[in-house]
Amino acid sequence: MMRLRVIFPSARKVYPDKEVELRTATLRNFCGPNTQLEFSYPDEGETFKQNLTWDDFIKAIPHFVLAAKQAEAEGVDAIMIHCVYDPGYEEIRRAVKIPVVGFxxxxxxxxxxxxxxxxxxxxxxxxxxxxxxxxxxxxxxxxxxxxxxxxxxxxxxxxxxxxxxxxxxxxxxxxxxxxxxxxxxxxxxxxxxxxxxxxxxxxxxxxxxxxxxxxxxxxxxxxxxxx
Amino acid sequence: MMRLRVIFPSARKVYPDKEVELRTATLRNFCGPNTQLEFSYPDEGETFKQNLTWDDFIKAIPHFVLAAKQAEAEGVDAIMIHCVYDPGYEEIRRAVKIPVVGFxxxxxxxxxxxxxxxxxxxxxxxxxxxxxxxxxxxxxxxxxxxxxxxxxxxxxxxxxxxxxxxxxxxxxxxxxxxxxxxxxxxxxxxxxxxxxxxxxxxxxxxxxxxxxxxxxxxxxxxxxxxx
Missing domain, CATH: 3.40.50.12500 (Rossmann fold)
Structure with a gap:
């Protein structure tokens, strides 16, 4: 069994439950039988909002890195950030030794x-x-x-x-x-x-x-x- | 069922049977249940040889393109050339509309x-x-x-x-x-x-x-x- 952890770009409290349900269900849909899909959230970060700009991501990136380090410490096999812009991709990769895969x-x-x-x-x-x-x-x-x-x-x-x-x-x-x-x-x-x-x-x-x-x-x- | 055709870089007569068996078995190993793996060969081309150089590939590329066109005409879903150098990748892609995937x-x-x-x-x-x-x-x-x-x-x-x-x-x-x-x-x-x-x-x-x-x-x- 391989553990894949997807880190959401905003703190948990930012999302309505329904949005989290939709996103996790969308991803689970595509997992093979040997993948254990896990989710986590940065402690801070608000990118699910009106008039989103890149500044919102910049503020959140240090928290993505912390969430990625925690994932590595907990033994997951690979990390992804739930965003096609791959925010923090290079910063996270410098911080952990496990693969970081970009959507x-x-x-x-x-x-x-x-x-x-x-x-x-x-x-x-x-x-x-x-x-x-x-x-x-x-x-x-x-x-x-x-x-x-x-x-x-x-x-x-x-x-x-x-x-x-x-x-x-x-x-x-x-x-x-x-x-x-x-x-x-x-x-x-x-x-x-x-x-x-x-x-x-x-x-x-x-x-x-x-x-x-x-x-x-x-x-x-x-x-x-x-x- | 999806049909994936792998084109060998040399004409069939160039390979010992044992080499073909090894190569096809190696690839079949990794196919999922919905993939029908097929193989074909260019009419000309000799890259399985002593002192192989890129000139050998250049001579063969027009024949890879013909083999790729034939694959498309026969209804396959994607084409690959059996070589990590992806010889002829751009030429083949210009010649066919189906995806060309490079090893x-x-x-x-x-x-x-x-x-x-x-x-x-x-x-x-x-x-x-x-x-x-x-x-x-x-x-x-x-x-x-x-x-x-x-x-x-x-x-x-x-x-x-x-x-x-x-x-x-x-x-x-x-x-x-x-x-x-x-x-x-x-x-x-x-x-x-x-x-x-x-x-x-x-x-x-x-x-x-x-x-x-x-x-x-x-x-x-x-x-x-x-x-």
Missing amino acids: GQAVFNAALQIAPRFGIIAPNDSLLKEANDVMDQYRVRDRLAHMEPLNVQLPEAHLRGEELRRRSVDIARRCREKGAGVVIPFGMALIPTHLRTEDIRESAGIPVLNPAQIGIREAEIIMEAVA | GQAVFNAALQIAPRFGIIAPNDSLLKEANDVMDQYRVRDRLAHMEPLNVQLPEAHLRGEELRRRSVDIARRCREKGAGVVIPFGMALIPTHLRTEDIRESAGIPVLNPAQIGIREAEIIMEAVA
């Missing part, structure tokens, strides 16, 4: 093997610069065909399902028109937590990657490789 | 999620420059801690098992001493076909990735993502 890194790697150019459904205008930073970090920015933000606020996602679906499909279609062969939904909190990637794909006619599915499967490969 | 790309991606720097057990002096080219292609050369060639000729591998094992362990140890956190064996034909990565790891004390295992699992993620 973002995993999904970019998959995208590049599916098509030469990808599109991105971004969460918000306020995080567009950082979406470019993540592409730079993984050296894939030149493969971007089109990117556009949803601008549906995280805490309102459960109230705005139809708008979320419609905007996602519109953006995915434009990605296809602009030469993308595959679409990456960025964030994890909106897609695939509140909207299934299959629903976007069916209407938009282009493969839409599921970062939860790909990240969990990639973590399983990694854990198996170093077991 | 090399997959194993580099895994290595980067395991440790900040990797070491490489290279096959031959004659392919060292091209090992650097592949790292450039995937933009990971700055993560290399140490690389050293085995210099055990491919067609002699079955006769020189103990030397292959000893040299692999020595190189993996030096990778560890020079700061690598994980070792990538390059080639596929020598390792893992003729030497198990577990045998190197146990003696060298550093994780040694299995490109066959990681590549097949990665291809399964990709096929599932676009299914």
Whole structure:
């Protein structure tokens, strides 16, 4: 049995119970029979909020590192942060010896093997610069065909399902028109937590990657490789 | 059921039956229950030989492309070339619409999620420059801690098992001493076909990735993502 611990980006008290249920169920869906999926939270950090900016992540990163160290001390086999932006990825990796698997890194790697150019459904205008930073970090920015933000606020996602679906499909279609062969939904909190990637794909006619599915499967490969 | 076709880098007549049996068994080992693993060969191409150089691959690449087109026409879901150098990867991808998964790309991606720097057990002096080219292609050369060639000729591998094992362990140890956190064996034909990565790891004390295992699992993620 391999222990994979996913660290949420906000403190536990920030999330409504329903949001936690949805996120954990979404990830459990993709675990193989040998994976024990665990969850933990930083002591501080608020990224599930209106008008989220990267400053909110910066404040939380030291607490992600502490949560990662605790996971290592407790004997888990690999760590992930529940966010496609892979916040704190480098800082956490310097702090622990066990593998740190990025949902973002995993999904970019998959995208590049599916098509030469990808599109991105971004969460918000306020995080567009950082979406470019993540592409730079993984050296894939030149493969971007089109990117556009949803601008549906995280805490309102459960109230705005139809708008979320419609905007996602519109953006995915434009990605296809602009030469993308595959679409990456960025964030994890909106897609695939509140909207299934299959629903976007069916209407938009282009493969839409599921970062939860790909990240969990990639973590399983990694854990198996170093077991 | 998903159909994954692995194209060997040489024409069928070039390989002894025993070599084909070993290679296909090594890959089948790592397939999940929903993968139908198929093999094919280019009409021309000789890379299983003494003093292999990149020129041998260059001559074969047009035939890899033809074999890939045929695979697509026959309805397979994804294609791989049986070589960690991913020969012809870009050319094949331009020629077909289905995913082309690289053993090399997959194993580099895994290595980067395991440790900040990797070491490489290279096959031959004659392919060292091209090992650097592949790292450039995937933009990971700055993560290399140490690389050293085995210099055990491919067609002699079955006769020189103990030397292959000893040299692999020595190189993996030096990778560890020079700061690598994980070792990538390059080639596929020598390792893992003729030497198990577990045998190197146990003696060298550093994780040694299995490109066959990681590549097949990665291809399964990709096929599932676009299914």
